Amino acid sequence: MRKSLVAGLACLSLAVTAAAPYAALAKPIEISPTENGQSTLRPLTSDVAVIAHRGASAYGPEHTLAAYKQAMTMKADYVEFDLQMTKDGxxxxMHDETLARTTNAKELYPDRAPWRVKDFTLDEIKRLDAGSWFNKAYPDKAKQAYIGQQVPTLEEAIEFVKQHGNGxxxxxxxxxxxxxxxxxxEKVIDILKKTNVLDSEMLFLESFSEDSLRKLKTLAPAVKLIQLYTGSMLAGKDVHQEMKRISDYAAGVGPSKELVVPKLMEAAHQNKLLVHPWTVNAEDDMVSLLSLGVDGQFTNNTDLLVNLVEKPFVSHGVASGDVTDSSAILWARTNAKANVQFEISTDSTFKKDTTVKTSPADVEHDFTVNVKIDGLKPDTTYYYRAHAVSSKYNVNGSFKTAPEENSLKPLTMVWGGDTGGQGEIPPFKSYKAMSALNPDFFLFSGDTIYADNATPAVPNPPSExxxxxxxxxKENRTDAGLHSLLQKTGTFAIWDDHEVTNDFSGPSQPLTPTGLSAFKDYWPISGERSEADKLYHKYSWGNTMDMIILNNRGYRSPNNQADGADKTMLGDEQLQWLKQQLLESDAKxxxxxxxxxxxxxxxxxxxRDGWANGxxxxxxxxxxxxxxxxxISDFIIEKGIKNVFFVTTDVHFAEVIKYDANHDGKADYNELISGPIGAVKINPGTLDPTFGPEKLYAEGNFFNYGVFRVDPATQQATVEIQDExxxxHFSHTFELE
Structure with missing residues (x-):
C-alpha cells in the first residue's frame, strides 16, 4: 500500500512574527510529528487503501480476470469480489443475483428467465461470455481480449490475484x-483456508448484512470485517452509538460516499473503525473524501485514485481574496510539500492571455499557498486553476475584479459568519445558497472557525x-458549498474571537500569535493587510462602495477593564485611520x-465584548x-458623512438597525447583522439605547446570511436576510443620500 500524503507534517519549530500588540506573547509555534494533532479527520494508519471495485471496472468487464489484472497493473491495493452462489453450491x-446484465445468459439460455445465479450450475455459468457486453456498452474502451471472458469462481479469483499481485x-x-x-x-471461510489467505493481513470481508458478518466473526475471529451502509440503514440513528455498537465485530465501515461527513468520521475513528466509502469515481469526490480523512476508497477508476494518493495534490479547494481593480490573492492548499502552479486568464479555457505563477507549499504553513496576481483589468471576470506540479489534478476558480476608480457599477455582496460552533459542523446549507446567487464577493465576517469548541477536528478543545x-x-473546508462559494467569487475574511478563543483580547491572550498565524495561512489575505498583522484595510468597488475592514481583536484593551478614555477596541492608530477613510470617501x-x-x-x-456596555x-x-x-459616531455626525453601514455577524441572529445617535429624527448610520451560518441559534434581545437604535427587523433561531445590493442608478441600497x-425573510431598501 502507498503511504498517505494527507496532511503529513515534519517535526520542526516555526517562529511567528507578531504585530506590536502581540510582541510580548510571540514565541515559536511547535510543530510536532503528530500530523493533525488530535483530529479525527485523518486516516487511522499511514496507508490509504485503493480498492478496485469489481476490478478496474471502468476499463474492463467487471468481475473478470481481465478487469482484476488491469486493476493490479494500475497498482490497486485491493481487488474486490462480490460473491454469489450457484445451484450446485x-x-x-458476480455483483448481481442474476446473470442477465453482465453475461449472454439471455441468448444462451433464452427460456430460463429471470436467469438467477442460484438456478444455474457452475458448469452452465462457465459456458457464458462475461466480457462481450462491455465492448458493446463502452465501444471506446472495447478490447478483443474481453470477448469470451468467463465468470471466475472465488477460488480462481483468489489464485489469480495471488499469482499476478506478487503478494x-x-x-x-x-x-x-x-x-x-x-x-x-462457511464456504467462504473454507475457500480462504484452502487458498491459504485466511490469516493474511491483506484480507477484508464485507457485507450489508450484520448477521452474515457476525457469523463470519464466529467462524474466523481474527478476520477483518467491514460493515457496509446505505443511507437508509443509518437514517434516524445516532451515528456515535451505531459505530460504538458495531465495533465489537467490525474493523471498519463502508458507507455510501454521500454519508461521509465529519460527524461520521469522528464516530468511526473514535471507535477505531476504518472508513472505506463506496463507490468513488470522480476525482473531485476522491479528493473531498481524502480531505475528510478516509482510510480507503472503493473506485472503478483505480488509476485516478492511485495518482492522488501517490503524489501531492490540491486537497482543500482554492480561493481568491482581497480583490482590487488590478490585483487579487490566490490561495490553495496541497496535502504535502509541493510546488503549486496557478494559471490565470480571462479565457475560461486558458488557451490565450494566460499568466502562470508557481509557489512552494511547505510544512511551515500547513502546505497553504498565497500568491498575489497584479496587472489585472478592472471590472473583468478572471478564471484560474491550480495544481501541484507533480499532479494532473486541477482545481478551478473565478473572481471578478473591482470596477475602475470613479466608476459607478452595481454590486451584490453576501456576508455571513459563525461557522462550526456549539456542536454545528459541516455540511452547512447556507454556503450553497450563497453560491447560487453568484455574488460579486463574499465578506466572511468573523468566527470563520470555532477553535475553542469541540468538533471532529478538535474533539478535546480548546485548540492550543x-x-x-x-x-x-480544514474541517470547514470539507463543506462542498463553501468550496463552491470560495471558488466562484472573491472573499474578504476578517477574524473575530473564535479564531483564537471566546471573547479574547489580542494583546493579552497567549494563543493570539498561534491563532493569527493559522488564520493568515488559511485565507487569501493581501500583504497590505497581513503586514505587521494589522488586518485592517480599505477596498473600493469603483465609486459605488468603499469597504472599510476593521481589526476588532488585535489592539483591544481587556474586556473587563472599565470603559474610559484609556480603553480601546481599535487602538488609536486604527481609530484615526477609520476616521480618515470615512472622511475621505466619496463612494455612494x-x-x-x-x-x-x-x-x-x-x-x-x-x-462586555462589543461596543455596548449593556x-x-x-x-x-x-x-x-x-x-x-x-x-466614531460623533465624527460621522459632525462631518456629515452619509450612507454609512456597519456590517457584522457575531450574535447568532439577524437584525437590521438604524441609528439616530443625536436624536434629531434623522438616521445617522445603519447596522446590518446576519448569522449564524453554522453555530448555536439565538433569539434577539434588548438593545442598548446609547446611540439611538431603532429595530427595522430582528429574527433568531434560524441559520441565515445577508445579501447587500447597491444600485447607483437608482440611488438605492437593499439588504436581504435569507435562510439556509x-x-x-426580510428585505429593506435604503434611499441613498
Whole structure:
C-alpha cells in the first residue's frame, strides 16, 4: 500500500512574527510529528487503501480476470469480489443475483428467465461470455481480449490475484446476498483456508448484512470485517452509538460516499473503525473524501485514485481574496510539500492571455499557498486553476475584479459568519445558497472557525497547538458549498474571537500569535493587510462602495477593564485611520466591516465584548467600549458623512438597525447583522439605547446570511436576510443620500 500524503507534517519549530500588540506573547509555534494533532479527520494508519471495485471496472468487464489484472497493473491495493452462489453450491464473483446484465445468459439460455445465479450450475455459468457486453456498452474502451471472458469462481479469483499481485495486492470480498444463499459464510471461510489467505493481513470481508458478518466473526475471529451502509440503514440513528455498537465485530465501515461527513468520521475513528466509502469515481469526490480523512476508497477508476494518493495534490479547494481593480490573492492548499502552479486568464479555457505563477507549499504553513496576481483589468471576470506540479489534478476558480476608480457599477455582496460552533459542523446549507446567487464577493465576517469548541477536528478543545487550529480550517473546508462559494467569487475574511478563543483580547491572550498565524495561512489575505498583522484595510468597488475592514481583536484593551478614555477596541492608530477613510470617501456607500455589534450587549456582564456596555441590562456594568464608539459616531455626525453601514455577524441572529445617535429624527448610520451560518441559534434581545437604535427587523433561531445590493442608478441600497435554503425573510431598501 502507498503511504498517505494527507496532511503529513515534519517535526520542526516555526517562529511567528507578531504585530506590536502581540510582541510580548510571540514565541515559536511547535510543530510536532503528530500530523493533525488530535483530529479525527485523518486516516487511522499511514496507508490509504485503493480498492478496485469489481476490478478496474471502468476499463474492463467487471468481475473478470481481465478487469482484476488491469486493476493490479494500475497498482490497486485491493481487488474486490462480490460473491454469489450457484445451484450446485459453488461461489462465483458476480455483483448481481442474476446473470442477465453482465453475461449472454439471455441468448444462451433464452427460456430460463429471470436467469438467477442460484438456478444455474457452475458448469452452465462457465459456458457464458462475461466480457462481450462491455465492448458493446463502452465501444471506446472495447478490447478483443474481453470477448469470451468467463465468470471466475472465488477460488480462481483468489489464485489469480495471488499469482499476478506478487503478494502485494489484497483481497476484499462481499457476501452479497447471504439470505439467498444459506451456508455461504462457511464456504467462504473454507475457500480462504484452502487458498491459504485466511490469516493474511491483506484480507477484508464485507457485507450489508450484520448477521452474515457476525457469523463470519464466529467462524474466523481474527478476520477483518467491514460493515457496509446505505443511507437508509443509518437514517434516524445516532451515528456515535451505531459505530460504538458495531465495533465489537467490525474493523471498519463502508458507507455510501454521500454519508461521509465529519460527524461520521469522528464516530468511526473514535471507535477505531476504518472508513472505506463506496463507490468513488470522480476525482473531485476522491479528493473531498481524502480531505475528510478516509482510510480507503472503493473506485472503478483505480488509476485516478492511485495518482492522488501517490503524489501531492490540491486537497482543500482554492480561493481568491482581497480583490482590487488590478490585483487579487490566490490561495490553495496541497496535502504535502509541493510546488503549486496557478494559471490565470480571462479565457475560461486558458488557451490565450494566460499568466502562470508557481509557489512552494511547505510544512511551515500547513502546505497553504498565497500568491498575489497584479496587472489585472478592472471590472473583468478572471478564471484560474491550480495544481501541484507533480499532479494532473486541477482545481478551478473565478473572481471578478473591482470596477475602475470613479466608476459607478452595481454590486451584490453576501456576508455571513459563525461557522462550526456549539456542536454545528459541516455540511452547512447556507454556503450553497450563497453560491447560487453568484455574488460579486463574499465578506466572511468573523468566527470563520470555532477553535475553542469541540468538533471532529478538535474533539478535546480548546485548540492550543497550531495543528489544532489548522485542523479546524480544514474541517470547514470539507463543506462542498463553501468550496463552491470560495471558488466562484472573491472573499474578504476578517477574524473575530473564535479564531483564537471566546471573547479574547489580542494583546493579552497567549494563543493570539498561534491563532493569527493559522488564520493568515488559511485565507487569501493581501500583504497590505497581513503586514505587521494589522488586518485592517480599505477596498473600493469603483465609486459605488468603499469597504472599510476593521481589526476588532488585535489592539483591544481587556474586556473587563472599565470603559474610559484609556480603553480601546481599535487602538488609536486604527481609530484615526477609520476616521480618515470615512472622511475621505466619496463612494455612494461606506461599508464598515466590523466583527462585533454596536448596540447588542455581548460577552458577559462586567466584561462586555462589543461596543455596548449593556447598562440598561445591568446599570452597574462599567465595561464595554462605548467611549470609543462615541468618537466614531460623533465624527460621522459632525462631518456629515452619509450612507454609512456597519456590517457584522457575531450574535447568532439577524437584525437590521438604524441609528439616530443625536436624536434629531434623522438616521445617522445603519447596522446590518446576519448569522449564524453554522453555530448555536439565538433569539434577539434588548438593545442598548446609547446611540439611538431603532429595530427595522430582528429574527433568531434560524441559520441565515445577508445579501447587500447597491444600485447607483437608482440611488438605492437593499439588504436581504435569507435562510439556509435561500428564502428571503426580510428585505429593506435604503434611499441613498
Amino acid at each position: 459453488q461461489l462465483i464473483a 502485494k495486492v489484497g483481497l476484499y470480498m462481499e457476501t452479497k446476498a447471504p439470505n439467498v444463499y444459506p451456508g455461504m459464510e 497547538t497550531v495543528q489544532d487550529f489548522w485542523a479546524k480550517y 456607500v461606506k461599508l464598515v466591516a466590523t466583527s462585533v455589534p454596536i448596540s447588542i450587549p455581548t460577552g458577559k456582564a462586567m466584561a 447598562d440598561n441590562v445591568n446599570p452597574n456594568d462599567p465595561t464595554g467600549y462605548e467611549n470609543e464608539f462615541k468618537q 435554503n435561500g428564502k428571503t
